[in-house]
Amino acid sequence: MSSGKPVVEIDNLASVFRTAGQEFVVHKNLNLRIDAGELLSIVGGSGSGKTVLLRQILGLETPRAGRITVLGRPAVQLSDDGAASRVGMLFQHGALFSAFSVLDNIAFPLRELGTLPEALVRDAALVKLQMVGLDVAQAHKMPADLSGGMVKRVALARALIMDPPLLLLDEPTAGLDPDSADALCDLLRSLHRELGLTVVMVTHDLDTLFELSTRVAVLADQKVIVSGAPREVMGFAHPFIRDFFLGERGQRAVALLHQPPIAV
Amino acid sequence: MEDARPRISRQQLPLERCALLQGQWTAAMLAQASAWEGLQRELQAACRGEAQVQRWDLRGLLRLDHTGAQLLWNAWGRQWPAQLEALPGQRAVLERVARFSVALPSFRRRSAGQLFQSLGRQVLGVVAHLQGMLRLIGQLLLDTLRLLRHPKRGPWRDFSGHLYHIGATALPITALVGFLIGVVLAYLISQQLKLFGADPFIVNILGLSLIRELGPVLAAILIAGRSGSSITAQIGVMRVTEEIDAMRVLGIARGYRLVLPRVMALALAMPLLSVWTTLAAMLGGMLASDIVMGVTPAYFISTLPNAVEASNLTLAVGKSAVFGVLIALVGCHYGLRVKPNTESLGQGTTASVVTSITVVILVDAVFAVVFKDVGL
Numbered sequence: 001m002s003s004g005k006p007v008v009e010i011d012n013l014a015s016v017f018r019t020a021g022q023e024f025v026v027h028k029n030l031n032l033r034i035d036a037g038e039l040l041s042i043v044g045g046s047g048s049g050k051t052v053l054l055r056q057i058l059g060l061e062t063p064r065a066g067r068i069t070v071l072g073r074p075a076v077q078l079s080d081d082g083a084a085s086r087v088g089m090l091f092q093h094g095a096l097f098s099a100f101s102v103l104d105n106i107a108f109p110l111r112e113l114g115t116l117p118e119a120l121v122r123d124a125a126l127v128k129l130q131m132v133g134l135d136v137a138q139a140h141k142m143p144a145d146l147s148g149g150m151v152k153r154v155a156l157a158r159a160l161i162m163d164p165p166l167l168l169l170d171e172p173t174a175g176l177d178p179d180s181a182d183a184l185c186d187l188l189r190s191l192h193r194e195l196g197l198t199v200v201m202v203t204h205d206l207d208t209l210f211e212l213s214t215r216v217a218v219l220a221d222q223k224v225i226v227s228g229a230p231r232e233v234m235g236f237a238h239p240f241i242r243d244f245f246l247g248e249r250g251q252r253a254v255a256l257l258h259q260p261p262i263a264v
Numbered sequence: 265m266e267d268a269r270p271r272i273s274r275q276q277l278p279l280e281r282c283a284l285l286q287g288q289w290t291a292a293m294l295a296q297a298s299a300w301e302g303l304q305r306e307l308q309a310a311c312r313g314e315a316q317v318q319r320w321d322l323r324g325l326l327r328l329d330h331t332g333a334q335l336l337w338n339a340w341g342r343q344w345p346a347q348l349e350a351l352p353g354q355r356a357v358l359e360r361v362a363r364f365s366v367a368l369p370s371f372r373r374r375s376a377g378q379l380f381q382s383l384g385r386q387v388l389g390v391v392a393h394l395q396g397m398l399r400l401i402g403q404l405l406l407d408t409l410r411l412l413r414h415p416k417r418g419p420w421r422d423f424s425g426h427l428y429h430i431g432a433t434a435l436p437i438t439a440l441v442g443f444l445i446g447v448v449l450a451y452l453i454s455q456q457l458k459l460f461g462a463d464p465f466i467v468n469i470l471g472l473s474l475i476r477e478l479g480p481v482l483a484a485i486l487i488a489g490r491s492g493s494s495i496t497a498q499i500g501v502m503r504v505t506e507e508i509d510a511m512r513v514l515g516i517a518r519g520y521r522l523v524l525p526r527v528m529a530l531a532l533a534m535p536l537l538s539v540w541t542t543l544a545a546m547l548g549g550m551l552a553s554d555i556v557m558g559v560t561p562a563y564f565i566s567t568l569p570n571a572v573e574a575s576n577l578t579l580a581v582g583k584s585a586v587f588g589v590l591i592a593l594v595g596c597h598y599g600l601r602v603k604p605n606t607e608s609l610g611q612g613t614t615a616s617v618v619t620s621i622t623v624v625i626l627v628d629a630v631f632a633v634v635f636k637d638v639g640l
Binding site: 082085098099103110113114115116119120122123124126127128129130131136137139140142143144161162163194196 | 290291292294295296297300329330331334335338353356360361363364365366368369603604605606607
């Protein structure tokens with residue numbers, strides 16, 4: 001992929017929700033550009049439209065106005081045939097198909113292509129299963145029998161089955177214990193490095209944010225108020241940023257960031 | 265535009281044969297049927313036989329993803345070829361595939377003993393269903409007593425909501441179905457009666473069959489499909505989303521808040537719907553008789569009281585109330601047994617509808633036998 005072209009380009013986006021006759025403006029004149037190889041975190045208060053933005057990038061929702069281009073095509077065409085080879089999405093609760101076993105969940109997009117032989121599909125799914133740090137013994141389990149961290153890993157393996165260049169994550173560490181969250185962060189970082197993925201994630205978790213992001217985009221006042229490296233963004237004067245990063249939890253995460261890692 | 269089709273071209277060097285891989289070796293490209301078959305042939309030729317390749321060159325590839333690498337690795341017999349020219353990125357992908365290519369632990373086949381055990385499990389499953397049902401009925405009785413003792417603290421809001429959704433919103437569909445069945449029956453019967461010149465008897469036949477049997481059963485089957493399934497789905501989703509557990513932790517009796525209002529609503533709505541369906545069917549039958557046989561509505565209505573005893577009405581209404589209670593109980597029973605996954609929800613809903621319709625017909629047969637001397 002040529003490095004000059006943005007993977008995701010959002011121009012003058014406007015989205016409006018209508019609830020009980022009232023209109024609620026979520027985005028207005030929102031612009032964002034995501035380049036190849038970035039690991040971008042989108043942060044913002046509750047109801048600032050982070051998840052909506054992610055869903056619009058995926059083409060699951062259509063904005064009121066504005067243009068979203070993903071990999072050179074309009075976002076609405078993203079879910080056409082072969083979508084799994086263009087973009088992967090890790091849903092907040094995994095969204096695994098509960099009627100399929102773990103292996104079938106991962107192999108599903110590949111199997112649906114209809115041409116590849118079963119043995120190859122199974123091998124490819126097994127590779128992805130182990131790539132996200134799961135054991136082969138889990139392959140025949142059903143999603144209902146998995147722990148939260150494992151569900152996320154399986155969902156990640158499924159999102160990556162066709163090696164899409166763009167990966168979207170909705171709250172990847174929400175609902176995980178600190179150990180699993182750390183392990184998932186390590187996994188995401190190594191996958192990002194090894195596979196050269198472009199990653200866009202929505203997160204509330206400051207630890208994850210500081211650990212992973214190469215860039216942070218802050219959503220407030222219906223648009224992206226600032227985007228840049230985590231440290232730059234922290235310096236921007238805005239009430240949300242002050243509360244978010246410089247509140248008690250933020251201070252703690254930043255303090256940890258400054259500490260030298262414990263020598264091994 | 266470069267040719268993205270995944271393919272292998274051969275290069276004959278003085279000492280060795282070399283395979284040059286070209287195009288995009290990605291899942292999406294490989295899965296195109298035209299590309300796949302040609303590539304499969306080329307790969308087989310390159311890996312075995314006389315023209316076997318000693319040297320593999322991957323550097324000309326536009327893209328290589330894990331599926332493509334897996335294909336190569338499997339073609340190589342899961343070992344590294346003698347000579348491989350690859351870019352570092354491609355090598356990394358191949359190494360990852362090589363490291364993670366393992367045999368899948370197979371599903372253990374079921375032995376005869378296990379089949380026997382699974383039969384036993386099925387029998388126990390039926391027993392568990394009956395036990396669950398019995399427990400539900402017992403709990404319902406206790407809850408009814410509690411309601412009678414403190415009627416003011418009953419779940420009346422839930423009750424009225426269910427009454428509306430189960431009863432009022434079902435009025436159009438039951439009327440339509442009843443009317444049409446009445447018309448169909450009248451047409452069929454008229455053909456036979458004309459043969460004997462016994463035209464006026466259509467009032468007796470229609471009146472008795474619709475009021476005593478078809479009206480209540482038809483309404484019950486419609487409601488079982490419509491509301492029995494929705495009861496199971498509602499309670500099942502509450503189970504999936506842990507709402508039932510939340511109720512329990514908050515100390516709210518689920519029997520009293522979930523089962524009792526639904527049973528009460530159906531016990532009240534079912535007889536009313538049954539009467540309503542019967543009326544619609546009678547109307548359809550009356551109009552059809554008028555058109556086909558010239559039996560006027562005035563004659564129809566004046567003869568009806570003599571043809572059908574009033575005790576039939578009592579029987580129909582009483583029967584319907586029992587049907588209503590059973591449909592609600594079966595719906596709640598299957599809803600409460602749903603396991604927290606979507607598949608189980610679907611199975612539970614199907615099982616609930618099938619069971620409640622079967623139970624309705626079964627109980628109707630029992631009523632027919634027990635009350636054979638009433639109203640006939």
